[in-house]
Amino acid sequence: MISGANRGLGNAIARRLHDDGYNVSVGGRDLDALRRSMEGCDPDRVLCQRYDATQPGTDAEWVDATIERFGSLSGLVNNAGIIETTELEALTEDGLDAMWAVNVKAPFRMIQLALPHLRTDGSGRVVSIASLSGVRVMGTFAPGYAMTKHAVLALSEATKQAGWDDGIRVTSVCPGYIATDMTSDFGGDQATMIDASDLAELISTTISLPNTASVAQLNVACRLEPHF
Numbered sequence: 327m328i329s330g331a332n333r334g335l336g337n338a339i340a341r342r343l344h345d346d347g348y349n350v351s352v353g354g355r356d357l358d359a360l361r362r363s364m365e366g367c368d369p370d371r372v373l374c375q376r377y378d379a380t381q382p383g384t385d386a387e388w389v390d391a392t393i394e395r396f397g398s399l400s401g402l403v404n405n406a407g408i409i410e411t412t413e414l415e416a417l418t419e420d421g422l423d424a425m426w427a428v429n430v431k432a433p434f435r436m437i438q439l440a441l442p443h444l445r446t447d448g449s450g451r452v453v454s455i456a457s458l459s460g461v462r463v464m465g466t467f468a469p470g471y472a473m474t475k476h477a478v479l480a481l482s483e484a485t486k487q488a489g490w491d492d493g494i495r496v497t498s499v500c501p502g503y504i505a506t507d508m509t510s511d512f513g514g515d516q517a518t519m520i521d522a523s524d525l526a527e528l529i530s531t532t533i534s535l536p537n538t539a540s541v542a543q544l545n546v547a548c549r550l551e552p553h554f
Contacts, residue, residue, distance in 0.1 A: 327351045327392055327399065329377060329436065330406030332360040335455065335504055338522035339403055340364065342530050344371060348401075351392040353377030353384075379406045379432035389439045399443035401451040401533055404433035404478075411468040422470045429474035430481065437485050445492040451533040452485055454478050456498040458545060475500075479543070486542065497532050501525055501546040520548045 328343070330336040331352035344350045344367045351373040354360040360374045373395045375388045392399060408428045410421045433454055444450025459468065460475035479498050486496040505519040525546060532541050 327353065327388070327401070327436075327440070328403040328405055329353045329379065329432075332356060332363045335501075335522045335525060336403075336405040337363045338526040339405065339529055341367065342523065342526035343401075344368070346530055346534075349373075349396045351375060351388070351396065353388050353406075377406075379428045382435060385432070385435050386439055389436075389443070393443060398447060399440060400447045400449065402436060402440045402444070402453070403529070404436055404452070404454040406432060407455060409468060409471045412470065413466045414469045417470045422473070425470055425474045426477075429471070430477045433478065434481055437481070441485075441489060441494070444489060444494050448493040449537055450489065450492070450494040452482070452489075452494065452496045453529055453533060454482050454496075454498055456482070456500045456543075458500050458502045458547065458551065460498065460500050461543075461545065462551075482542075486540075493537050495535075495537060495540045497529075497541045498543045499525070499529060499532075499546070500543060502548045502551070518548060520546060 328336055328340045328350060331340040332354040340350050340352045349371045352360055352364060353375050355378045357374060357376045364372050364374060373392060375391050376384060377388045378384045406428060408425055410425060412421060437452060456478040457475045459472040460479050463469060463472045482496050482498040501520050503519040504522055504525060528544060532544060
């Protein structure tokens with residue numbers, strides 16, 4: 327299951343896992359856009375389901391539809407996320423609440439719903455896209471976003487502790503700037519940003535590792551980072 331899969335990194339992950347031979351269940355708010363984004367894939371191995379991270383209930387419907395279609399669940403990728411770049415002094419509680427709802431509470435609910443099925447699998451995988459903003463704050467840029475992504479790291483650690491004995495392995499993926507439409511307004515040169523397909527390759531490799539090779543955190547930078 328991959329959330330936010332109709333574009334950008336989520337779609338790159340979904341297509342890479344499909345090409346690797348997985349059945350993929352993709353979730354997004356716009357079902358028509360989701361279906362278009364998966365054109366060319368084997369329809370027998372793809373489920374497109376409406377999922378809105380801001381609407382509790384659509385997550386349970388998505389999990390139920392996935393189990394009904396494929397019979398089991400072996401992996402969850404929490405990719406859906408939003409960003410507000412407002413500096414600390416101007417950040418409002420409403421802005422923070424919006425990011426908290428999508429970036430933290432939505433993957434929290436997804437993990438709770440997925441855990442029983444992942445336990446049954448015996449080698450379940452959870453990947454949450456946390457960003458390098460989850461491990462450092464970059465000047466005055468997007469402090470509220472960084473707060474939510476720091477929380478994702480804690481959620482991943484809690485999930486790892488909860489599921490370890492049942493073979494569940496959890497990875498927080500922490501990339502820098504990715505060349506997607508989300509970063510197109512940031513003013514940087516997208517040619518020097520991480521290519522979404524490269525990150526999808528790393529995620530594919532990570533989830534394919536055996537239970538004896540757990541990757542807790544994967545930091546991926548596109549430029550020199552003094553913190554790493």
